[in-house]
Amino acid sequence: MGINDFLTMRHELILTSVVLLVLIIDLNLKKSQKNRIIPIAISLFFIHTVIGFLPAQTGMLFGGMYHTDGLTILMKNILNVGVLIVLMQSVSWLKKDENSEKISEFFILLLSTLVGMNFMISSGDFLMLYLGLELATIPMAALAAYTHHQTRSAEAGIKLILSSALSSGILLFGLSLIYGSTGSIYFDTIGTLYSNAPMQVLAFIFFFTGMAFKISLVPFHLWTADVYEGSPVNVTSYFSVISKGASAFILIMVMYTVFHSIAYLWKDIVYLIAVMTMTIGNLFAIRQKNMKRFLAFSSIAQAGFIMLGIIGGNQIGMTATVYFVLVYIFSNLGAFGVISAISAKTGKESMDDYDGLYATNPKLTLLMMLSVFSLAGIPPVAGFFGKFFLFTSAASGGYYWLVFIAVLNATISLYYYLLVVKAMFINRSDSPIAFFKSDIVTRIGLMACALGIFVLGFWSQIYEFINSLTFGIIN
Amino acid sequence: MNILSLFVLIPVLTIIAILFTSNMKQTRIVSAIGMGIQLIVAGILVYMYLVERNAGNTAAMLFYYDAVWFPTLNIHYTIGVDGISVAMIALTAIVVFAGIFASWMVDFLYREFFISLILLASGVFGFFISLDIFTMFLFYEVAVIPMYLLIGIWGSGPKEYSAMKLTLMLMAGSALLFVAILGIYFYSAPAGGVLTFNLLEISKNTIPIEMQRFLFPFAFVGFGILGALFPFHTWSPDGHASAPTAVSMLHAGVLMKLGGYGAFRVAIYLMPEAAHEQAWIFIILTSISVVYGAFGAIAQKDLKYINAYSSVSHCGLVLFAILMMNQTAMNGAVIQMISHGLMTALFFALIGMIYGRTHTRLINEMGGLMKVIPFLGVVYVIAGLASLGLPGLSGFVAEMTIFVGAYQHTDTFHRVATIVATSSIVITAVYILRVVGILLLGPIKDDHFMHLKDAVWYEKLSTLTLLLSIAAIGMAPFWLSDMINFSLGPIIEKISGVTIAGLF
Numbered sequence: 001m002g003i004n005d006f007l008t009m010r011h012e013l014i015l016t017s018v019v020l021l022v023l024i025i026d027l028n029l030k031k032s033q034k035n036r037i038i039p040i041a042i043s044l045f046f047i048h049t050v051i052g053f054l055p056a057q058t059g060m061l062f063g064g065m066y067h068t069d070g071l072t073i074l075m076k077n078i079l080n081v082g083v084l085i086v087l088m089q090s091v092s093w094l095k096k097d098e099n100s101e102k103i104s105e106f107f108i109l110l111l112s113t114l115v116g117m118n119f120m121i122s123s124g125d126f127l128m129l130y131l132g133l134e135l136a137t138i139p140m141a142a143l144a145a146y147t148h149h150q151t152r153s154a155e156a157g158i159k160l161i162l163s164s165a166l167s168s169g170i171l172l173f174g175l176s177l178i179y180g181s182t183g184s185i186y187f188d189t190i191g192t193l194y195s196n197a198p199m200q201v202l203a204f205i206f207f208f209t210g211m212a213f214k215i216s217l218v219p220f221h222l223w224t225a226d227v228y229e230g231s232p233v234n235v236t237s238y239f240s241v242i243s244k245g246a247s248a249f250i251l252i253m254v255m256y257t258v259f260h261s262i263a264y265l266w267k268d269i270v271y272l273i274a275v276m277t278m279t280i281g282n283l284f285a286i287r288q289k290n291m292k293r294f295l296a297f298s299s300i301a302q303a304g305f306i307m308l309g310i311i312g313g314n315q316i317g318m319t320a321t322v323y324f325v326l327v328y329i330f331s332n333l334g335a336f337g338v339i340s341a342i343s344a345k346t347g348k349e350s351m352d353d354y355d356g357l358y359a360t361n362p363k364l365t366l367l368m369m370l371s372v373f374s375l376a377g378i379p380p381v382a383g384f385f386g387k388f389f390l391f392t393s394a395a396s397g398g399y400y401w402l403v404f405i406a407v408l409n410a411t412i413s414l415y416y417y418l419l420v421v422k423a424m425f426i427n428r429s430d431s432p433i434a435f436f437k438s439d440i441v442t443r444i445g446l447m448a449c450a451l452g453i454f455v456l457g458f459w460s461q462i463y464e465f466i467n468s469l470t471f472g473i474i475n
Numbered sequence: 476m477n478i479l480s481l482f483v484l485i486p487v488l489t490i491i492a493i494l495f496t497s498n499m500k501q502t503r504i505v506s507a508i509g510m511g512i513q514l515i516v517a518g519i520l521v522y523m524y525l526v527e528r529n530a531g532n533t534a535a536m537l538f539y540y541d542a543v544w545f546p547t548l549n550i551h552y553t554i555g556v557d558g559i560s561v562a563m564i565a566l567t568a569i570v571v572f573a574g575i576f577a578s579w580m581v582d583f584l585y586r587e588f589f590i591s592l593i594l595l596a597s598g599v600f601g602f603f604i605s606l607d608i609f610t611m612f613l614f615y616e617v618a619v620i621p622m623y624l625l626i627g628i629w630g631s632g633p634k635e636y637s638a639m640k641l642t643l644m645l646m647a648g649s650a651l652l653f654v655a656i657l658g659i660y661f662y663s664a665p666a667g668g669v670l671t672f673n674l675l676e677i678s679k680n681t682i683p684i685e686m687q688r689f690l691f692p693f694a695f696v697g698f699g700i701l702g703a704l705f706p707f708h709t710w711s712p713d714g715h716a717s718a719p720t721a722v723s724m725l726h727a728g729v730l731m732k733l734g735g736y737g738a739f740r741v742a743i744y745l746m747p748e749a750a751h752e753q754a755w756i757f758i759i760l761t762s763i764s765v766v767y768g769a770f771g772a773i774a775q776k777d778l779k780y781i782n783a784y785s786s787v788s789h790c791g792l793v794l795f796a797i798l799m800m801n802q803t804a805m806n807g808a809v810i811q812m813i814s815h816g817l818m819t820a821l822f823f824a825l826i827g828m829i830y831g832r833t834h835t836r837l838i839n840e841m842g843g844l845m846k847v848i849p850f851l852g853v854v855y856v857i858a859g860l861a862s863l864g865l866p867g868l869s870g871f872v873a874e875m876t877i878f879v880g881a882y883q884h885t886d887t888f889h890r891v892a893t894i895v896a897t898s899s900i901v902i903t904a905v906y907i908l909r910v911v912g913i914l915l916l917g918p919i920k921d922d923h924f925m926h927l928k929d930a931v932w933y934e935k936l937s938t939l940t941l942l943l944s945i946a947a948i949g950m951a952p953f954w955l956s957d958m959i960n961f962s963l964g965p966i967i968e969k970i971s972g973v974t975i976a977g978l979f
Contacts, residue, residue, distance in 0.1 A: 373620070378620050379613045380617055388609075389548070391653065391657060392657055392660070395654075395657035395658070395661060396661060400654055400657070400658060403654055404651075404693075407649075407653045407654065408647065408650050411643060411646045411650050414642070414643065415639070418642065421624070422635060422639075425624060425627065425628055426627045426628055460544050460545045460546075463545055463547070464545070464546060467547045
């Protein structure tokens with residue numbers, strides 16, 4: 001195995017070096033200069049993101065444990081872009097005094113989880129998948145507890161680590177059953193051997209449950225709201241966008257490559273889970289007054305929509321899922337970006353605080369409106385196209401009633417998204433959030449979201465490009 | 476460049492231009508110029524259309540343009556018009572133009588107001604030129620969503636409640652529509668071949684009857700909600716009553732027509748078999764709409780509510796006529812859409828102007844207004860007469876055609892339904908004349924009314940544009956009905972080729 005083979009893992013290698021570089025540079029900075037790590041880390045990650053788009057070689061490593069092709073590279077690039085935006089949006093928050101001691105930790109922890117996600121996406125067997133999953137989860141708990149002097153943040157950290165441990169256990173149990181019944185951990189081999197024997201079905205259910213925890217599908221969603229509310233805003237946006245997107249990528253790939261022979265079985269499960277997730281996520285989101293909690297529940301509902309892409313079982317489904325995640329990253333980060341900008345300046349996170357925001361901060365308000373319209377699936381912004389294609393894929397499998405339930409849920413979600421719009425535009429407030437200007441990096445991050453929300457939908461080449469890489473269930 | 480694309484492009488350019496304006500005066504002048512150009516282009520389109528037809532061009536759709544958008548799913552940007560769409564486009568251009576002048580004095584967040592209003596208009600224009608159901612649906616939703624802000628911010632009364640109710644009900648309608656569209660798409664090529672969203676392509680095939688039975692209610696009710704189909708009309712009175720003047724005009728005048736237009740362009744045209752089978756259910760519902768709306772109008776005291784209920788009645792008549800599925804009635808349906816669009820826009824404009832002067836919309840608080848604001852009073856009477864179907868004005872042409880067409884069915888069910896629906900003419904006369912009597916005639920009830928000023932130039936421009944159009948259709952309906960009749964040909968051919976009989 002020569003150096004060229006190692007370059008197949010370019011994404012992971014560069015990312016790991018970025019993490020190490022940040023660590024080393026931070027060690028050499030004086031206490032008063034710690035702030036400098038912010039531009040350094042972001043520029044390093046920016047370079048990594050750009051390199052990610054250069055043509056890369058594809059292939060397998062370590063006897064099939066690791067594989068990479070156009071699709072996995074695309075997924076990694078999508079995540080990179082999302083993470084870059086998250087990092088840019090966190091600048092004003094990181095610069096606060098309370099964080100000065102631990103700025104580099106934020107980058108190191110966050111990028112380590114991204115390494116884990118990259119390995120997960122590229123995994124060719126369940127061992128690698130599990131390793132990546134753990135790498136993507138454990139630093140996340142530290143991130144959730146980042147502002148550990150606040151009880152809520154510490155609580156979020158411990159809740160996340162406990163529930164992840166439980167779900168990892170369930171997942172691992174499923175994997176051991178799979179190994180026990182097929183004698184292999186490789187995706188390709190298992191894919192050909194899998195049947196509807198009771199133990200194998202059980203193994204699948206355990207596996208799916210473990211993944212459902214990560215994506216926070218109902219009824220495995222209960223940890224989500226508290227963790228999202230307790231964590232710092234930017235960490236929450238990372239959880240609900242990047243981490244969820246990565247898990248959705250892996251889930252759909254494993255469902256399509258490994259468990260395709262029992263597709264007729266898991267389609268029923270996914271159907272039920274999708275209906276429950278959409279409906280319950282939505283009904284809870286209506287009642288939320290804290291913006292983070294509100295977006296947490298709405299992102300549960302969005303995860304339910306993603307299930308509609310998986311259930312189609314064909315290429316349209318996978319394309320729609322990847323495309324939807326891409327659109328979702330931009331729309332949700334737009335919303336979170338506004339929340340984090342406001343939270344960093346004023347510390348306000350309740351929906352009532354947003355009353356009359358349009359009069360004082362029109363640009364932030366417009367971005368927020370675009371984002372929630374995109375999340376609700378209103379044309380002409382990208383969210384409409386994302387939802388349309390997801391629902392198309394479900395309809396292509398003949399699931400018309402599921403589509404109907406989903407569109408009704410989209411209407412319900414429109415209600416609470418409009419509540420935000422109403423607060424900002426219509427409600428009057430005696431003490432609205434005063435006008436403020438965020439720093440330039442944060443603003444670029446916000447503008448990138450606005451641009452993405454507009455362009456991704458109309459620019460059909462993006463959809464076509466994704467479609468050229470995806471696949472459906474091989475029968 | 477295709478002339479039809481201009482109809483989407485001009486509003487978008489106008490919106491961009493508004494962004495660069497710095498004060499209220501500039502904003503409204505830019506809007507007026509933009510929509511004025513739009514009106515002129517609409518006039519040119521009508522002229523070009525007639526020239527093409529007279530030159531013997533018999534293609535179903537003229538000015539056809541097709542560009543692939545999402546090749547994998549075969550989604551296109553396909554545009555083209557027949558006589559019906561041309562008529563609807565002309566209607567929209569007139570109403571939007573009048574609407575800009577009716578909202579001349581909006582001063583709160585004026586830039587945002589005109590942007591939302593014109594965005595709404597661009598959605599409506601886009602809907603009428605689209606031949607691809609995907610883009611049609613896209614434009615439909617573009618037209619619906621600005622309503623929330625327009626009513627919520629600039630409305631009056633319980634505006635937040637009304638705005639939310641309206642948006643959610645219409646979006647629930649589009650949920651139904653969504654399922655129908657996807658169903659139609661996946662059965663657009665039953666004999667194999669490429670799936671398509673193109674209306675003309677789909678109409679060449681027959682969607683399997685089992686699917687039609689499933690999808691037709693979705694499509695018809697989906698559009699029906701926007702067309703105020705009983706019992707899904709409840710958003711309409713609240714929405715119209717709370718909306719600012721121009722929005723009521725545009726919404727009742729144009730947006731509700733999207734429902735009627737879509738109902739026959741998509742639901743009935745593509746699924747004629749199921750339409751024949753299930754028509755009886757919807758005929759009953761629309762008959763209720765027609766009569767119930769008219770009675771509802773009698774019971775109301777608020778001018779806007781009266782007009783909103785009258786819209787329910789008149790739009791119900793549109794759907795009623797479409798369901799009769801013969802040439803005469805459908806011709807009447809399209810004329811009724813145009814006629815009601817102009818009439819109701821005029822009504823809402825007048826109500827807005829009267830309200831701006833008297834600061835009340837309750838009819839029993841007003842009286843004798845004819846003496847103080849004669850111009851508005853006279854226009855109100857003429858609009859009222861058009862609404863109750865006086866010959867010489869557009870309402871008569873539309874209703875006459877519809878009822879003649881409906882009565883062509885010889886069976887008892889259709890005849891009874893027709894007679895029931897016809898009774899609305901009498902009820903309409905009751906509420907129109909009652910309002911005119913209380914509002915305009917009699918003694919002046921409030922001393923403040925003595926000093927009211929009559930219409931100023933922009934109000935006159937707004938109302939006269941609409942009034943002239945109403946009179947033009949009433950005096951010379953032939954050019955309009957010829958245009959519609961020719962284009963109805965292929966649709967009627969497809970519908971009447973059906974062998975399945977309905978329950979009645």
